[in-house]
Amino acid sequence: MADPHPGEMILYDDILPPLLDNSYRMSITTDVSIAGAPQPLNSRDAFFNVEGPRFSLSPTEVGGVFPPRNGHGAFSESIPHIAILRRTLPWERELDPQNLIGTPSLIPNVPPPQGQVPWMALLLFEEGEYTLLQNQPLEQVVPADVFQRLGSPANIRCDAIEASLDLVNAILPSKEELQLLAHVRHVNKDDRELSIEGSKGFFAVVMGSRLPNENAKCRACLVSLEERSDLVSKDPPANELVFGGFFPGEFVAEDAQAAHAQSAAAHPAVVAATPAVAAASARDVAIARSRPGVIGIGTRFFFNTRLVLLYSWQFQTIGTGSFRDLMQGVDVGLIGKVANPGHPPLTDTCHLPISVDDRAGVPEKVLYRGPLVPFQLTRDTLGPYHSADQARRVTPETGAEDISYACAFETGRLLASADPRLAQELMRWRREAYKQSSRGDSVSQVQSALNMTQQVDLHLPVIPILAQTAVARIASGAGPIADPTGIDKIKDVIGLNPIAVQKAYNLPSVSAAVNMLGGDAGALGAVVTTQPQTSRPATTIDAVAADSASLAHLTAARDRILNNTAAKLGGKP
Amino acid sequence: MRTAWISSSDALRNRMIKPFQVPDTEPEAEMPPYMESFLAHLRLLVGVPFENMIPDPRMLSDESIRFFYLDRSWTDRLVDGAIAVGKIGTREQAHHQAHSAPVNQQLDFTERGVRNLQRGKSFTDVKKEISGQQPPAGIITGFLLRSGAVAGWPHMDVRAYSSDIPEPLEPGSDTAKSQQLTTLRLERLSPAILLALFDGIPQLVFLEEPHHGVQFGVHAGRTAFEIDLRDATGHQIRVNPADPNSNPVTQSVTMRAGQRRVIAVASLRASLVNQRNTHTTMPEQKGSSAFAIEVLNPPWRQRFEGTVDHAEKPGTSGGFVSIISIANRVADVATKNAFETAITTQTITGRRG
Numbered sequence: 026m027a028d029p030h031p032g033e034m035i036l037y038d039d040i041l042p043p044l045l046d047n048s049y050r051m052s053i054t055t056d057v058s059i060a061g062a063p064q065p066l067n068s069r070d071a072f073f074n075v076e077g078p079r080f081s082l083s084p085t086e087v088g089g090v091f092p093p094r095n096g097h098g099a100f101s102e103s104i105p106h107i108a109i110l111r112r113t114l115p116w117e118r119e120l121d122p123q124n125l126i127g128t129p130s131l132i133p134n135v136p137p138p139q140g141q142v143p144w145m146a147l148l149l150f151e152e153g154e155y156t157l158l159q160n161q162p163l164e165q166v167v168p169a170d171v172f173q174r175l176g177s178p179a180n181i182r183c184d185a186i187e188a189s190l191d192l193v194n195a196i197l198p199s200k201e202e203l204q205l206l207a208h209v210r211h212v213n214k215d216d217r218e219l220s221i222e223g224s225k226g227f228f229a230v231v232m233g234s235r236l237p238n239e240n241a242k243c244r245a246c247l248v249s250l251e252e253r254s255d256l257v258s259k260d261p262p263a264n265e266l267v268f269g270g271f272f273p274g275e276f277v278a279e280d281a282q283a284a285h286a287q288s289a290a291a292h293p294a295v296v297a298a299t300p301a302v303a304a305a306s307a308r309d310v311a312i313a314r315s316r317p318g319v320i321g322i323g324t325r326f327f328f329n330t331r332l333v334l335l336y337s338w339q340f341q342t343i344g345t346g347s348f349r350d351l352m353q354g355v356d357v358g359l360i361g362k363v364a365n366p367g368h369p370p371l372t373d374t375c376h377l378p379i380s381v382d383d384r385a386g387v388p389e390k391v392l393y394r395g396p397l398v399p400f401q402l403t404r405d406t407l408g409p410y411h412s413a414d415q416a417r418r419v420t421p422e423t424g425a426e427d428i429s430y431a432c433a434f435e436t437g438r439l440l441a442s443a444d445p446r447l448a449q450e451l452m453r454w455r456r457e458a459y460k461q462s463s464r465g466d467s468v469s470q471v472q473s474a475l476n477m478t479q480q481v482d483l484h485l486p487v488i489p490i491l492a493q494t495a496v497a498r499i500a501s502g503a504g505p506i507a508d509p510t511g512i513d514k515i516k517d518v519i520g521l522n523p524i525a526v527q528k529a530y531n532l533p534s535v536s537a538a539v540n541m542l543g544g545d546a547g548a549l550g551a552v553v554t555t556q557p558q559t560s561r562p563a564t565t566i567d568a569v570a571a572d573s574a575s576l577a578h579l580t581a582a583r584d585r586i587l588n589n590t591a592a593k594l595g596g597k598p
Numbered sequence: 599m600r601t602a603w604i605s606s607s608d609a610l611r612n613r614m615i616k617p618f619q620v621p622d623t624e625p626e627a628e629m630p631p632y633m634e635s636f637l638a639h640l641r642l643l644v645g646v647p648f649e650n651m652i653p654d655p656r657m658l659s660d661e662s663i664r665f666f667y668l669d670r671s672w673t674d675r676l677v678d679g680a681i682a683v684g685k686i687g688t689r690e691q692a693h694h695q696a697h698s699a700p701v702n703q704q705l706d707f708t709e710r711g712v713r714n715l716q717r718g719k720s721f722t723d724v725k726k727e728i729s730g731q732q733p734p735a736g737i738i739t740g741f742l743l744r745s746g747a748v749a750g751w752p753h754m755d756v757r758a759y760s761s762d763i764p765e766p767l768e769p770g771s772d773t774a775k776s777q778q779l780t781t782l783r784l785e786r787l788s789p790a791i792l793l794a795l796f797d798g799i800p801q802l803v804f805l806e807e808p809h810h811g812v813q814f815g816v817h818a819g820r821t822a823f824e825i826d827l828r829d830a831t832g833h834q835i836r837v838n839p840a841d842p843n844s845n846p847v848t849q850s851v852t853m854r855a856g857q858r859r860v861i862a863v864a865s866l867r868a869s870l871v872n873q874r875n876t877h878t879t880m881p882e883q884k885g886s887s888a889f890a891i892e893v894l895n896p897p898w899r900q901r902f903e904g905t906v907d908h909a910e911k912p913g914t915s916g917g918f919v920s921i922i923s924i925a926n927r928v929a930d931v932a933t934k935n936a937f938e939t940a941i942t943t944q945t946i947t948g949r950r951g
Contacts, residue, residue: 437679
């Protein structure tokens with residue numbers, strides 16, 4: 026899937042993991058038969074779990090929330106949502122694998138939405154509508170049958186939110202609505218700050234369906250609805266009738282506030298504040314309420330229910346605080362612009378007078394300016410500076426000292442000293458240079474001592490080159506081979522000197538004289554006999570010219586050689 | 599006894615009369631990667647205490663943005679100071695003096711790769727990328743933003759352009775890309791303070807609500823909450839499609855009974871399905887992504903143009919951004935299929951945990 030272009034985003038209905046979170050058994054059987062007779066082979070089972078967040082969500086998995094956490098603003102027309110970094114998370118579990126909720130009834134002419142139902146929902150509660158419970162045993166959070174369907178995981182503690190059953194039924198999305206409220210976004214992340222890295226730009230987004238009230242303190246809660254068929258309804262409850270007025274205040278009839286009762290034994294999570302009166306299950310109530318005309322008795326809610334809380338955050342809907350409002354309200358200016366001129370007393374060059382104690386301990390006023398300036402400055406080319414004092418300046422106008430660059434120097438020095446690895450690397454940088462330089466010096470000294478004209482590449486092994494040069498030099502400087510017995514004098518005896526013998530006897534060659542003196546020809550070299558010439562019949566130039574086969578052969582050989590040479594030289598034949 | 603080729607006093611003298619020690623072309627003169635990357639980070643003020651940048655908190659009051667030029671002399675002094683560590687004698691001093699110019703030249707290049715280094719790319723890759731790129735060390739500018747928007751809307755999009763491109767500005771278009779200044783650094787210094795550095799002098803900077811945090815919302819109409827109908831790319835559908843200034847087509851939002859401000863999501867979707875029969879540019883209401891587009895409040899884009907604040911002038915200072923597309927349902931199908939084919943020849947049994 027191609028990444029979106031800058032400024033674009035792509036929405037997906039869902040992104041499903043290859044395997045849902047669960048325990049799996051891999052069963053391997055092999056069928057082998059020899060000559061039609063099956064051979065029994067043991068089958069083998071292997072088990073593995075696919076795991077993911079289930080009863081809590083780490084804050085590091087959350088990519089962003091809206092309205093902002095602890096934000097204040099006009100959020101009363103915003104639908105809360107949460108962006109989760111793990112794009113498959115909302116679909117990693119099944120909401121209702123045994124289909125206890127049932128299939129939502131179809132609205133005429135409206136095809137059912139495609140995609141999977143997520144197992145989580147984002148609910149919005151106002152202050153006072155809920156109780157936050159921390160670190161509860163799971164058994165006390167979900168009803169017993171749900172706990173059993175969850176696989177009775179032992180020793181699980183989780184956070185929970187407790188609210189009245191009536192409220193939860195009123196605000197909890199139905200099965201189809203849950204599906205519509207979760208999607209995946211793929212955004213371009215090139216022009217973002219850093220912490221988004223590693224997410225590949227995918228976010229799973231879960232929306233709420235309730236709008237915050239004005240001037241209210243709200244808590245948005247991401248809850249797990251896995252196996253909560255007691256709460257999630259097949260179809261949504263009845264809608265508000267829209268009259269001429271805007272949410273008429275006089276329309277106070279408590280709509281179908283039917284009695285919600287559940288035997289406390291079967292549902293320990295439904296905490297009875299007063300004894301149960303009616304016997305309809307929460308689901309039945311919800312279904313009943315979806316049918317118009319069923320008017321309940323205006324009973325007040327007395328029953329609470331608990332939900333596994335994965336993640337939650339608070340915000341307040343007061344004042345203005347949308348991104349747009351904030352950005353439009355931002356005070357724009359170049360650095361050095363202060364709300365109340367003179368406070369702080371910046372100079373027109375953006376220097377700030379500050380008090381310091383000089384090295385004698387005398388307090389003095391100096392000027393300081395940070396690296397951020399309101400105008401373009403020429404880069405100082407006097408560097409490098411070797412100490413902070415070297416970078417201190419006195420401003421000609423006021424005579425006050427400017428310590429900006431001295432301060433920069435010290436800041437750099439302190440930052441570098443705080444990093445032990447950097448100190449090591451600095452030393453290494455210098456040491457490498459010194460080492461190579463001293464090596465170069467030694468080699469050049471040796472070279473001059475050896476009278477070497479050859480340039481030596483310091484990155485090659487120098488020793489063999491020097492050794493070879495030294496040997497050559499020693500060898501060339503040595504005198505003739507010594508003759509301690511003086512036996513070479515004997516060659517001056519006239520009768521033994523082949524040259525003299527050749528001259529005296531007028532022999533044709535020196536070798537003849539050597540032979541005469543009894544010299545061993547073998548010692549002078551092997552006797553080479555001449556190759557006997559191949560006898561050929563006498564032929565004439567006409568006969569050679571008439572031998573066209575041989576001539577063609579020769580021409581071909583010549584052309585081949587010419588072609589090869591031409592090809593080697595890169596030219597055309 | 600064999601006499602040494604060179605005496606230690608001669609060696610030291612050679613170190614001193616050859617401050618470069620080795621020519622720049624030698625590999626030994628190159629900075630070790632860690633040192634080079636550290637100094638390049640310093641060049642972009644990474645790690646510099648906030649008080650050094652803004653010596654008085656009143657210079658960056660709440661809800662304000664301050665644009666600036668980066669004082670390159672200041673950052674050069676930072677680097678000088680860092681190299682001063684371990685400079686214990688005249689030999690080191692001579693070495694620094696001689697190598698300062700090549701070091702600075704090298705850092706002028708390397709500082710362009712700091713953002714990629716911060717994003718976790720390897721130093722060798724970054725070096726390869728920046729070598730032979732545009733001329734080094736231009737003017738660096740930037741801004742500091744202190745606002746609740748930084749804390750509330752993490753990962754907002756920030757872009758700077760060398761010319762004032764009017765809306766509609768699609769950041770992905772070629773014109774926009776050719777004018778975009780390289781972002782050298784974009785980082786939150788504290789939960790509410792954002793620092794950005796750009797390579798060059800921008801004529802237009804804009805900050806855009808983060809796309810993954812694009813909100814959903816309704817607005818109060820005459821009789822009920824309403825949403826504006828949107829086409830498949832998120833643009834509002836107008837009553838008169840030819841006139842971009844005509845009113846958007848709206849759809850009233852059905853609420854659940856019970857005065858709890860709960861949107862009847864399923865009913866709303868049913869109305870949207872019917873609306874599509876009239877407004878065919880709407881995306882087909884197949885699933886949650888098409889639904890999400892309709893309830894979207896597209897991201898707000900705040901433009902800062904020139905040095906003048908246009909914030910009070912509606913129409914010039916901001917605008918809605920809307921490029922969204924719906925993908926068909928994907929579910930890493932290929933992976934899933936591959937896995938299934940691999941094991942379907944066997945028997946796989948899901949067992950409730």
